[in-house]
Amino acid sequence: MQQIGRGLLKQSLAAEPTAVSPEWWTQQAGEWATHDDDLKVRLFRLVDCMPMLDDPTTLGRHLREYIDDDVIRRLPPSLRLAIQAARSGLLAPLAARAIRAAVLAQARRFIAGSNPAEASRAALAQRRRHRGFTLDLLGEAVASESEADAYADAYTRLLTELPRLAAAWPADPLVDDGPDGPMPRVNVSLKLSALDCQFDAIDPLGTSHRVLARLRPLWRLARAHAAQVHIDMESHATKDLTLAIFRQIAMEEEFRDWPHCGVVVQCYLRESLRDLESLAAWARDRGTPVWVRLVKGAYWDFETVHAEAAGWPVPVWQQKWQTDACYEAATTFVMEHATTLRPALGSHNLRSLAHGMAVAEHLDVDRRGIEMQMLHGMGDPEKEAVTAAGWRLRIYMPYGELVPGMAYLVRRLLENSSNDSFLRAGFVKHVPPAALLAAPGPAASVHAAAEDAAAEDAAAEDTAVAAGPLAATGFHNEPLADFSVDASRRCMQEAVERLAARFAAGPVAIPRVIDGQRVESGETFSRHDPSDHDRVIAHVAAATPADALRAVKVALQALPAWQGLGWEWRADILEKAAGIMRRRRFELAAIEVFEVGKPWREADADVAEAIDFCCYYAHEARRLGQPARVDLPGEENTTEWLPRGVAVVIAPWNFPLAILAGMTTAALVTGNTVVMKPAEQSSLTGLRLHELLLEAGVPPAALAFLPGRGEEVGPTLVSHPDAAVVAFTGSRAVGMAIHAQAATASAAAGSRQVKRVIAEMGGKNAIIVDDDADLDEAVVAVVQSAFGFQGQKCSACSRVVVLDRVHDAFVRRLSEAVKSLRVGPAAEPGTRVGPLVDAEALDRVRSFIDVGRRTAREVAAVDVGPLAGRGWFVGPHLFTDVDPAGTLGQEEIFGPVLAVFRVSDFRQAIELVNGTPYGLTAGVFSRSPSHLHEAAAALQAGNVYLNRGITGALVRRQPFGGYRMSGSGSKAGGPEYLQQFLVARTVTENTLRRGFAPPRRAE
């Protein structure tokens, strides 16, 4: 291995200085960037948005914003001059254009052309150097069916035209001779996520079905035209699904004996060896070998950050040497199984490749059945060395448009500028061969680590700072279920099936429960599954005003005992409740699926949020339970928080567990007793919450459960002289009515308190799409924010405000994405848009759609077909040319209806967003730091989101709640929320007696 490695290294180094990154951008800029994290972030972000900056003014502005005076001082002189010229003076437009051209040229270095003709010319050039190629059309996750079609069509053209040309190319034994005859001359790599716009591991069956419908014709074509197809590997979340689809198609009768297909295994994944073992067993069974390209993996930063943010186990190795060691173990494994898994080693690490070559020689594997693979535009001297050593080398050649190419470029830049990169260590830092070729182990990473020890120390400090406050609070958000994991899907599916069977046996009887006594008599109403009218879920015993009076009375009597239990005791009860929810999370989520039509992921998130509320408020209660003291010599002051009394909780159906649990537990943990009124549409979820809170230890008298119609019991509860707090979440109309009722009752003769009303109301939330925005991300986020849970969230996006320059392109992509949304029953995992909550909601949303059709232009409308007869379904609708002051521009719709507005500049966009009485959520997609800054300062909303969707606030991380007509309380899930249920009382004692004061108390 050492001998082979030194040979390769010697030859590669001899080819310098055209080494790895001859151009200044990757080498020079990358070099400065590695020593300066802030600079790295700025440069990469600037590079990322470059293709969008096609006019000198915007370009100049971005250059000034990213490369400000502080950064200029940190740049080396040559670059400083160029950038200064571009930022100001007469030559600014010229210099700015030159910089843009340089960046785009750099991107093109990694890209083999913008169209198939250029790509095939580049491919032929590789063959002339005795190398093979695999062509990859740039583009990743697609947002619509038409984009997926376009991707498949491009491969169809490639696989139709290129093999014809290739047949005339002169033979090259090193490239063309395979283990069982000639290798296909044309080789393509493709990404499965680009073949289906709803590519999602939550629904393996549906996704496979749709992907295979586009993949099969491509495989057929490849087979017929003697080409090879390789499936790339993307994020860990889609890895199992990608492998499953690969296996499925490769096992199909028409392809089972076809050896010219392959898949990727990423060795930075901890589970890669296990995957290889199962691939080997499968391939043995198949009877025909497949190619396995071993890579380390291109998404290390993403996988790490994403998993950490989600609270999931990080799937990638955290030490570079572990990835290298895993790569070598995987190499040995494929070499040992080379007759079933044809080894393709994709790496620029000469240690990794030399190790593979040595193992191959040691095991005497036929070289024609092995190949080395490298990327276009990277490590060219290494390529010469590998070919000269007599190994087949295949070059991975992406081609296509620059905009999708930027994601690829940024991955390459990240790789090239990484402290751990072999290329950087070998060709830029000139680490000695012995260290470069050392076996992977903790010591081997020293070569990279030592020189940057200071940088790493600083990074470690950053991490400590980031983790600090989180760790200090002892609160962590409950991780959402990871539905790319088979076990999570199975648990949810089983819960859904169990519940469907339960409902088949008859509806659940929902009693009202006061003082622990269940009452089922009196008027009842039925609740139906919104996805299927025929399924009756529950018979609800509607509460009456008399029940309301009794419930408040019992709650009032229960106050002293509940308050007497103390903060710690009550906080423990909340944590027990969280534990019960955690154990029953899939069951609770399944109830939401049937009761309110929440798709799986949304239902699971609601349960997780309910758990968060319990844990966070328990934590906050322990903080507030400590009286605050300010003691001076001779004076002691103690401020403590006391419960207000009886709290009435009136909750909505759209987050049936989380909001009800949040308001109820906040009231309880602060020592109030509670009359809980769930929405009539979600009484079963409410009942389950009531049961589990009692199971956790809330005394029955302290928590009444009053399902029923709001208009019947609501006014009685709100106006009751003993109701001290009203916590409400719901519509603006009801919220304002509650404010009025509470005010009137508070002012009435004989009243002994001013009621505290906490009301979270609606929104008319908007997202701005700036003219430099990443449209790929903006389309996905707008769709998710507008149509997640059918737009029935108070945080949902119902307006998109788009800058003129990108308006048409954005609307085109958005409308295709909307048309591609899958509407279906909530119980099916692949459903993106489920039903509306009830017939009334359906009528209301339809009437808004009618208004839209009369007053605006409908650019997308999804027809729900036969679903309309089955449930309360309405398809997503998109309107343009909407009057900002009209109905669609002003009124909360609470359904899948989205209005698009065109504006000429950013300031106008902000004015338009702020031009409603609401102020709940707002967002902006922009890559201009000054615009992001402006939006953060000027958007009038309680929750402002930059470059992400505007729904899905997490407890503590994004305390949630609006102002203006969106709400009158402080933010749920935030540090001031509990105080609203409390009154503060301060006791001051003069401790001075005849000039003598006791010593000060320890604080």
Ligand SMILES: Cc1cc2nc3c(=O)[nH]c(=O)nc-3n(C[C@H](O)[C@H](O)[C@H](O)COP(=O)(O)OP(=O)(O)OC[C@H]3O[C@@H](n4cnc5c(N)ncnc54)[C@H](O)[C@@H]3O)c2cc1C
């Ligand atoms: C032909 C070809 C095809 C490819 N196809 C794919 C593909 O389908 N999917 C894909 O994901 N990638 C693919 N890649 C990209 C590939 O993953 C990266 O180029 C590769 O990881 C770089 O590894 P290396 O051995 O060349 O370099 P090295 O410098 O030896 O290794 C760098 C790699 O180490 C890993 N690493 C870095 N820091 C750490 C750390 N702290 N802890 C653990 N690991 C760390 C990262 O994965 C990084 O990429 C392909 C590459 C080639 C050459």
